[in-house]
Amino acid sequence: MNALLTSRRDAITLAIFALVVLTMPVWLQPFGAAYPGLMQKFAIYAIFAIGFNILFGLTGYLSFGHAAFLGVGSYTAVWSFKLLTMDALPAIAFAIILSGLLAVVIGYLSLRRSGIYFSILTLAFAQMCYNLAYSVLTPITNGETSLQLNLQDPRIIDSALAPRPAGLPSASLFGHTFSGLQGFYFCAVMLLIAFFIAQKIFASPFGMMLRGIKSNQTRMNYTGFNTRPYALTAFVISGMYAGLAGALLAVTDPLAGAERMQWTASGEVVLMTILGGVGTLTGPVLGAWIIKYFENIFSAFNEQIVSRFFDFLPAGMHDVVVAVASKFVGEGWNLTLGLVFVLIVVFLPGGIMEGVRRITHMFDKSRRAPPTPARLSTQPAE
Amino acid sequence: MAIPNVVLHVADVHKRFGGLHALADIDLQIEEGQTHAIIGPNGAGKSTLLNVCIGKLAPTSGTVVFDGQVLTGKKPYEINQLGIARVFQTPEIFADLSVLQNVMIPALAKRDGAFKLNLLRSLESQRDIRTEAEEMLEDVGMLNRRDMLAGSLSRGDKRRMELAMCLIQRPRLLLLDEPTAGMSRHDTNTTIELLKKIKSRGMTKVIIEHDMHVVFSLADKISVLAQGRIIADGTPDEVRGNPKVQEAYLGGPQQ
Ligand SMILES: Nc1ncnc2c1ncn2[C@@H]1O[C@H](COP(=O)(O)OP(=O)(O)O)[C@@H](O)[C@H]1O
Ligand SMILES: [Mg+2]
Numbered sequence: 001m002n003a004l005l006t007s008r009r010d011a012i013t014l015a016i017f018a019l020v021v022l023t024m025p026v027w028l029q030p031f032g033a034a035y036p037g038l039m040q041k042f043a044i045y046a047i048f049a050i051g052f053n054i055l056f057g058l059t060g061y062l063s064f065g066h067a068a069f070l071g072v073g074s075y076t077a078v079w080s081f082k083l084l085t086m087d088a089l090p091a092i093a094f095a096i097i098l099s100g101l102l103a104v105v106i107g108y109l110s111l112r113r114s115g116i117y118f119s120i121l122t123l124a125f126a127q128m129c130y131n132l133a134y135s136v137l138t139p140i141t142n143g144e145t146s147l148q149l150n151l152q153d154p155r156i157i158d159s160a161l162a163p164r165p166a167g168l169p170s171a172s173l174f175g176h177t178f179s180g181l182q183g184f185y186f187c188a189v190m191l192l193i194a195f196f197i198a199q200k201i202f203a204s205p206f207g208m209m210l211r212g213i214k215s216n217q218t219r220m221n222y223t224g225f226n227t228r229p230y231a232l233t234a235f236v237i238s239g240m241y242a243g244l245a246g247a248l249l250a251v252t253d254p255l256a257g258a259e260r261m262q263w264t265a266s267g268e269v270v271l272m273t274i275l276g277g278v279g280t281l282t283g284p285v286l287g288a289w290i291i292k293y294f295e296n297i298f299s300a301f302n303e304q305i306v307s308r309f310f311d312f313l314p315a316g317m318h319d320v321v322v323a324v325a326s327k328f329v330g331e332g333w334n335l336t337l338g339l340v341f342v343l344i345v346v347f348l349p350g351g352i353m354e355g356v357r358r359i360t361h362m363f364d365k366s367r368r369a370p371p372t373p374a375r376l377s378t379q380p381a382e
Numbered sequence: 383m384a385i386p387n388v389v390l391h392v393a394d395v396h397k398r399f400g401g402l403h404a405l406a407d408i409d410l411q412i413e414e415g416q417t418h419a420i421i422g423p424n425g426a427g428k429s430t431l432l433n434v435c436i437g438k439l440a441p442t443s444g445t446v447v448f449d450g451q452v453l454t455g456k457k458p459y460e461i462n463q464l465g466i467a468r469v470f471q472t473p474e475i476f477a478d479l480s481v482l483q484n485v486m487i488p489a490l491a492k493r494d495g496a497f498k499l500n501l502l503r504s505l506e507s508q509r510d511i512r513t514e515a516e517e518m519l520e521d522v523g524m525l526n527r528r529d530m531l532a533g534s535l536s537r538g539d540k541r542r543m544e545l546a547m548c549l550i551q552r553p554r555l556l557l558l559d560e561p562t563a564g565m566s567r568h569d570t571n572t573t574i575e576l577l578k579k580i581k582s583r584g585m586t587k588v589i590i591e592h593d594m595h596v597v598f599s600l601a602d603k604i605s606v607l608a609q610g611r612i613i614a615d616g617t618p619d620e621v622r623g624n625p626k627v628q629e630a631y632l633g634g635p636q637q
Pocket of ligand 2: 428429430559
């Protein structure tokens with residue numbers, strides 16, 4: 001019965017999550033965020049963060065190089081568009097396979113160390129990928145100009161099936177070209193699949209092993225587990241998630257540049273995960289949405305908008321406040337992000353999910369008898 | 383009488399830490415089904431001896447043979463999979479998991495081996511593992527704490543849980559490093575009863591213990607370690623009567 005209950009709980013979570021994701025075009029209206037470009041980002045970066053959390057949240061290994069897999073995913077997808085077909089599915093499949101293979105190599109080498117040394121190794125590998133993309137690999141990556149579609153692309157499969165259209169094509173699914181909200185819905189369905197798989201991993205014995213590694217790797221070893229392949233599997237799975245996210249970025253906009261692999265992109269997914277709540281299923285999704293939303297809002301602000309916002313202040317004060325505040329918007333958005341991050345880590349180390357838990361806990365307390373110890377078991381990393 | 387079957391043979395083991403000779407010329411044979419106590423003053427090298435057995439430390443020289451297999455050079459997880467489990471002097475537990483999960487994890491190691499990609503079925507749906515873990519907790523009297531976070535347990539309970547984590551694997555050899563340290567008299571007695579119960583199931587045990595009450599109520603054989611050397615060896619009565627032991631460790635006639 002207990003088994004049924006748990007899977008039912010997961011099923012309910014999934015159903016609610018699906019509802020929230022699929023109705024985004026509706027409930028994001030009042031926030032001024034209901035346009036496809038942004039919603040696609042919400043879905044894509046949520047996938048990136050969910051995958052990252054499978055590694056960081058469950059095993060505790062903090063990778064600072066996951067952008068490498070995102071970038072490889074994008075490049076692979078664009079090459080699939082150029083060489084074979086504009087269909088999204090082969091592009092995604094190749095992207096996942098290639099980023100997975102890269103993750104096997106990087107993970108195998110990096111997981112020989114733990115803690116800060118692991119993080120530095122992953123960072124070093126990602127920077128290597130980034131630099132290679134700008135130097136030796138320019139025939140593949142097209143260097144600073146970014147890899148793009150062009151009219152001479154062979155697109156073997158598409159050309160064989162139908163006459164080539166004039167102009168540059170865009171991504172499609174089974175011959176149907178995405179338009180309007182379709183690109184978003186495609187990403188949304190991918191997000192739901194990614195979420196479902198993450199749920200399965202969290203609930204599986206494999207997920208429990210990963211939690212054991214995070215909690216006490218020494219005990220795992222003396223308990224008879226060879227922890228290295230477990231951690232490597234988690235690393236590869238999260239690399240594949242990143243590859244999927246990278247491919248979707250290319251599906252929604254068939255272009256891949258090396259800046260996607262920069263360390264700031266790797267850092268961003270760390271922030272998303274920690275902001276939302278490390279080791280929780282929905283936390284990283286929330287973190288990704290919030291960061292992408294505010295990035296969109298804040299980076300669009302400029303000094304005039306800030307100035308108008310503070311119009312009510314007396315003249316002298318107005319100038320000072322505007323001068324300070326404008327440092328935090330536009331290009332300075334990262335400053336705001338850093339500040340928010342510091343506040344979260346200091347005051348709410350469990351992220352938003354911990355905040356939610358504290359609040360529901362408060363309500364529970366006032367409504368019911370003191371919490372039974374049983375509740376404790378549902379708290380860690382579930 | 384049949385020739386006793388030696389399960390663990392520590393042969394000519396030396397361990398040096400820099401200039402310190404922590405283990406010197408240790409030769410020890412642990413027989414099947416017996417409870418073998420190792421006693422000795424603090425810093426005698428008792429924990430180091432166990433560390434050498436489970437692959438945490440490599441001996442400077444000498445070998446450890448378990449059931450015909452050389453353990454020296456094997457990894458800790460391989461040694462565990464051969465059937466050796468250990469309770470540590472400071473509990474090694476999964477502090478941020480629940481008590482039940484702490485006990486289920488070793489059960490999975492026993493069932494699935496050192497590595498198995500078990501991704502499809504949920505853990506909750508695997509009733510056998512869960513039931514087994516609950517029965518184990520019942521055995522050590524901790525079933526009522528199964529949903530607590532292991533890190534929030536008292537010291538004594540952590541040790542008892544760690545013992546349950548080892549017992550659920552039904553190891554052929556159980557190594558216990560001061561399993562009752564930090565326990566109340568009452569908890570100590572419960573643990574002694576528990577250890578006696580396992581003994582009747584035929585599990586071989588090596589136990590390091592300071593509490594003479596525990597040692598003499600459990601051990602079939604005792605080895606006395608002082609400054610890295612075994613200075614006496616034998617049945618409890620032989621060891622108790624040994625003047626060298628009384629001088630080095632027991633501090634004059636006892637009991
Ligand atoms: N990893 C180590 N490195 C250096 N010295 C150690 C190490 N482990 C134990 N020792 C030293 O070896 C001696 C024996 O320690 P130990 O085996 O822990 O004694 P005990 O009999 O109290 O368990 C002590 O002097 C201790 O300081
Ligand atoms: Mg010791």
